Every structure is written in structure tokens, then in C-alpha cells.
Amino acid sequence: MRGDAVRSIVAFAVILSLMVFSIALSTASGAWLISMDAPLVKVSSSAAASSPPPDPAPAPPPVEQTAAKAPDPPAAEPPATEPPVKDPPQNPTVSDDYPSDKPIKNTNPSAKKIAFLTFDDGPSEEVTPIILDVLREHKVKGTFFVVGFNAERHPEVLQRIAAEGHRIGNHSYSHRIKSIYRDSNVLLDEIQSCDNAIASATGLHPRIFRAPGGSRPFLKPALAAKVTEAGYQYFDWNVCPGDAVVNGLTADQMTRITLQQASTKSYIIVLLHDSYTMQQTAKALPRIIKGLQEQGFTFQVIEPDTAPIHF
Ligand SMILES: [Zn+2]
Structure with missing residues (x-):
């Protein structure tokens, strides 16, 4: 009888240990699965299984704040000033002003x-x-x-x-x-x-x-x-x-x-x-x-x- 009692106690202890281990394992795996989607939020395994998706994780800093610190994006319109254009070659011997020693004919005398x-x-x-x-x-x-x-x-x-x-x-x-x-x-x-x-x-x-x-x-x-x-x-x-x-x-x-x-x-x-x-x-x-x-x-x-x- 004494031996049976001991075996029963040992058997109960084993079953109890298995139950505790099983519960612990279930909780741990549930937390891991949750953590894959929302690493910052800890939820219970039961809640993860049956509830609507949790509230989203805290949002990262608003994009606008980050963008505000960045340089202004390029304007859609081209810049108002055109790129410099090289003047076509011009004969350097052409004087800037008409030589004053030559008469200017067929012109309005009052026009300068x-x-x-x-x-x-x-x-x-x-x-x-x-x-x-x-x-x-x-x-x-x-x-x-x-x-x-x-x-x-x-x-x-x-x-x-x-x-x-x-x-x-x-x-x-x-x-x-x-x-x-x-x-x-x-x-x-x-x-x-x-x-x-x-x-x-x-x-x-x-x-x-x-x-x-x-x-x-x-x-x-x-x-x-x-x-x-x-x-x-x-x-x-x-x-x-x-x-x-x-x-x-x-x-x-x-x-x-x-x-x-x-x-x-x-x-x-x-x-x-x-x-x-x-x-x-x-x-x-x-x-x-x-x-x-x-x-x-x-x-x-x-x-x-x-x-x-x-x-
Ligand atoms: Zn021509």
C-alpha cells in the first residue's frame, strides 16, 4: 500500500508538472506570435486569439516633422532664371558704336x-x-x-x-x-x-x-x-x-x-x-x-x- 501511495503521489506530481509546463509554454508562444506583429505591445495569448487587432503601435515621428528638417524639394517649375547662354560668336572687329566719322544717312536726325x-x-x-x-x-x-x-x-x-x-x-x-x-x-x-x-x-x-x-x-x-x-x-x-x-x-x-x-x-x-x-x-x-x-x-x-x- 505504501508503495502504491508513493507511486500515486509521484504520478500526480508528474501530471501537475506537465500541466504547469503546458500552460507556461502556451503563454510564451502566444506572446511571441503577438510580438511578431506588434513588438511594442504585450497582450495575452487569449486576447491575441479572439480580439480585434490591437491598437497600432505608437506611430513613428510624423513624416512631416522629418520632412520639415530636410531641404525643400525641387520645384516642379524650372527655375525662373534660365541657364546662361553663350552669345553666338560675333566678329570682334565690329565696333560697339557706329563710327562717328562716317555720315549716317537715311535716318531721322532727331533720333539718337x-x-x-x-x-x-x-x-x-x-x-x-x-x-x-x-x-x-x-x-x-x-x-x-x-x-x-x-x-x-x-x-x-x-x-x-x-x-x-x-x-x-x-x-x-x-x-x-x-x-x-x-x-x-x-x-x-x-x-x-x-x-x-x-x-x-x-x-x-x-x-x-x-x-x-x-x-x-x-x-x-x-x-x-x-x-x-x-x-x-x-x-x-x-x-x-x-x-x-x-x-x-x-x-x-x-x-x-x-x-x-x-x-x-x-x-x-x-x-x-x-x-x-x-x-x-x-x-x-x-x-x-x-x-x-x-x-x-x-x-x-x-x-x-x-x-x-x-x-
Ligand atoms: Zn542667309
């Missing part, structure tokens, strides 16, 4: 600052009419150095240029810089063919010429002499907005370059273009006109006796 707006390489159906509209709106006359080939294709545009009081100039027939300066015969043929195209559309024979690419380096002294002998005066420029650069400038950039270059001068010939890709030129033109007027310039057209600018 004179600007000539010149438009090369047209006429085009796409851009020339827009430019003419802008000039009419601002009551400004310009000078169009046209390419004969384009004049033949768009005589009606050329007629409008003349009818609205602008001047037309000769800019060669083909504008092929690699061939037109080969010798004086080729160059004079180019000029004559352009004159024929201008005359057939308008009846005019303008005696003002702009050398494609500019007189330097292309119009060598011997060629320049032939052009002069043929009765033409040729005109370069001293303000170059760069509207014909390969990658293109924006209207804002052209405007800024024009006004910057003009700001130190009192007699300017501005080189612009009205060929069919020059929409940005047309877009810039109202601001160029307004800006030059604010600098005190008045506008004139180029005539054969206008004091030239030569490179």
Missing part, C-alpha cells in the same frame, strides 16, 4: 539711337506672314534680305513685304555658301538671278545686298569690289540674336541676347531670319521691338545710302 531689323533667308509661307503681322501691329518697318529661290516659290509673300512698306534686299539666289564665292562671275550671277526673282514678283530691283554667311570671311576684297561695281551696297550686322544656331534658341534667349548686345550701342543692324523654321524668331520679335524701344531706339529701313556696317 537707330535700329535696323533685318530678316534673312525668306520669304517663307510659315514665318514671314507672322513677322509681317507683328511689324504691322507695332508700326515698325524691317528689311528682308531674300533668297531668290524662295522668292520664286512665294512671290505673294514678297509682294506683301513690299506692299506694307518694308524693304527687300538681295541675299543671292541659292545661298550655297560653298559655291557662290568661287569667283566673281558666279557671285554676280547669283545676285542677278536673285534680282530677277525679286523683280518678277514685285517689279523692284533693290541695290542692297547681304552676303550669305556674312562678308567675312566669304566676301573677299576683290569680290566685294565687284559687288560694289555692280551697284550694290552690302550690309553686315552688329547684333546677332543667334536665331539660326543649329540647336535653336528659345524666344526668351534671343530676346535677352539682342537686348544685351544692343545695350552698349547706338546704331545697330540686327540679324534675324524668317525662313520656315524660325517660329521662335517670330515669337521673340514683339519683345525685341519693345525692349529696343525702351532702350531708346527708333527703327529704320536699309536703303542703298544707309551707312553700312561691314565686318
Whole structure:
């Protein structure tokens, strides 16, 4: 009997130990599972099994507080100031002001600052009419150095240029810089063919010429002499907005370059273009006109006796 009693006690003790161990193990595993989702909150195993999800753990510091300490995010709009633009190369021998020892003809004597707006390489159906509209709106006359080939294709545009009081100039027939300066015969043929195209559309024979690419380096002294002998005066420029650069400038950039270059001068010939890709030129033109007027310039057209600018 005594042995049975001892075995019973031992058996009871074992069962009791197993029960205690089981309860302890259950509680521990429940706490572990909870801790995987919400490590900062201790809940009972029963609560984890049957209750709605516990309240979320304390939130980390608000994102706004963290962001407030960080630098301002980049603005969605581009910065107001444009990146610097290198001015197109300009011939350094062109003086800033028109030399005072040469007479300035065909100008308003009361005007102290004179600007000539010149438009090369047209006429085009796409851009020339827009430019003419802008000039009419601002009551400004310009000078169009046209390419004969384009004049033949768009005589009606050329007629409008003349009818609205602008001047037309000769800019060669083909504008092929690699061939037109080969010798004086080729160059004079180019000029004559352009004159024929201008005359057939308008009846005019303008005696003002702009050398494609500019007189330097292309119009060598011997060629320049032939052009002069043929009765033409040729005109370069001293303000170059760069509207014909390969990658293109924006209207804002052209405007800024024009006004910057003009700001130190009192007699300017501005080189612009009205060929069919020059929409940005047309877009810039109202601001160029307004800006030059604010600098005190008045506008004139180029005539054969206008004091030239030569490179
Ligand atoms: Zn040209």
C-alpha cells in the first residue's frame, strides 16, 4: 500500500508538472506570435486569439516633422532664371558704336539711337506672314534680305513685304555658301538671278545686298569690289540674336541676347531670319521691338545710302 501511495503521489506530481509546463509554454508562444506583429505591445495569448487587432503601435515621428528638417524639394517649375547662354560668336572687329566719322544717312536726325531689323533667308509661307503681322501691329518697318529661290516659290509673300512698306534686299539666289564665292562671275550671277526673282514678283530691283554667311570671311576684297561695281551696297550686322544656331534658341534667349548686345550701342543692324523654321524668331520679335524701344531706339529701313556696317 505504501508503495502504491508513493507511486500515486509521484504520478500526480508528474501530471501537475506537465500541466504547469503546458500552460507556461502556451503563454510564451502566444506572446511571441503577438510580438511578431506588434513588438511594442504585450497582450495575452487569449486576447491575441479572439480580439480585434490591437491598437497600432505608437506611430513613428510624423513624416512631416522629418520632412520639415530636410531641404525643400525641387520645384516642379524650372527655375525662373534660365541657364546662361553663350552669345553666338560675333566678329570682334565690329565696333560697339557706329563710327562717328562716317555720315549716317537715311535716318531721322532727331533720333539718337537707330535700329535696323533685318530678316534673312525668306520669304517663307510659315514665318514671314507672322513677322509681317507683328511689324504691322507695332508700326515698325524691317528689311528682308531674300533668297531668290524662295522668292520664286512665294512671290505673294514678297509682294506683301513690299506692299506694307518694308524693304527687300538681295541675299543671292541659292545661298550655297560653298559655291557662290568661287569667283566673281558666279557671285554676280547669283545676285542677278536673285534680282530677277525679286523683280518678277514685285517689279523692284533693290541695290542692297547681304552676303550669305556674312562678308567675312566669304566676301573677299576683290569680290566685294565687284559687288560694289555692280551697284550694290552690302550690309553686315552688329547684333546677332543667334536665331539660326543649329540647336535653336528659345524666344526668351534671343530676346535677352539682342537686348544685351544692343545695350552698349547706338546704331545697330540686327540679324534675324524668317525662313520656315524660325517660329521662335517670330515669337521673340514683339519683345525685341519693345525692349529696343525702351532702350531708346527708333527703327529704320536699309536703303542703298544707309551707312553700312561691314565686318
Ligand atoms: Zn542667309
